[in-house]
Ligand SMILES: Nc1ncnc2c1ncn2[C@@H]1O[C@H](COP(=O)(O)OP(=O)(O)OP(=O)(O)O)[C@@H](O)[C@H]1O
């Protein structure tokens with residue numbers, strides 16, 4: 682692992698209680714250089730969400746090492762697992778309670794984060810009245826409002842239409858570059874690879890390839906085992 686990595690996992694193994702012969706992560710290692718925007722690819726059930734949760738420290742240590750530069754922002758695959766407050770503004774503010782900010786600072790952080798995902802106009806909207814794609818954007822706003830060093834995003838465009846998908850990936854990329862955040866973004870959509878600095882391919886819990894996004898895209902197109910949206 683290079684010392685310039687802001688997030689790294691080395692030789693990690695993980696099972697979900699089905700015994701050592703059915704590991705979800707197998708000797709899994711990766712490193713994302715500080716300030717870079719990387720994507721994580723792989724077929725359904727190969728362990729992408731598990732790997733993100735292990736990186737974020739949400740799963741028990743079962744061997745291997747993880748190094749992360751806190752604070753961490755995490756956007757879950759299903760936004761309903763993340764949004765806990767009754768309104769958009771209250772939900773984004775909720776993540777800031779531990780930060781000892783003044784009400785004015787909280788208001789500014791919330792507005793800035795919602796503006797970054799084009800949702801400022803919905804600040805008073807009840808969460809139940811949002812579409813799936815809007816919920817995903819609120820979850821991203823909640824993560825970036827905390828001014829995290831590291832951002833983990835699990836299929837943040839899964840519920841978005843093609844135009845909103847590209848708009849969001851551009852917005853997040855600009856934001857992480859502007860703020861020097863290190864980000865790992867899970868996706869099945871190969872057109873998103875245009876926006877990242879590097880990519881990682883996971884197969885049955887193992888990192889099988891890492892590196893230049895275009896090379897990985899060509900490799901996956903040849904394999905033809907992943908949803909292709911070009
Ligand atoms: N809490 C859990 N308990 C038991 N098994 C789990 C648990 N979470 C995940 N798994 C299993 O671990 C494997 C990897 O799941 P994971 O959610 O990491 O896949 P994924 O690559 O994110 O898939 P997808 O593309 O469908 O989101 C799957 O076989 C899944 O059923």
Ligand SMILES: [Mg+2]
Nearest residue numbers: 729730758835
């Ligand atoms: Mg997943």
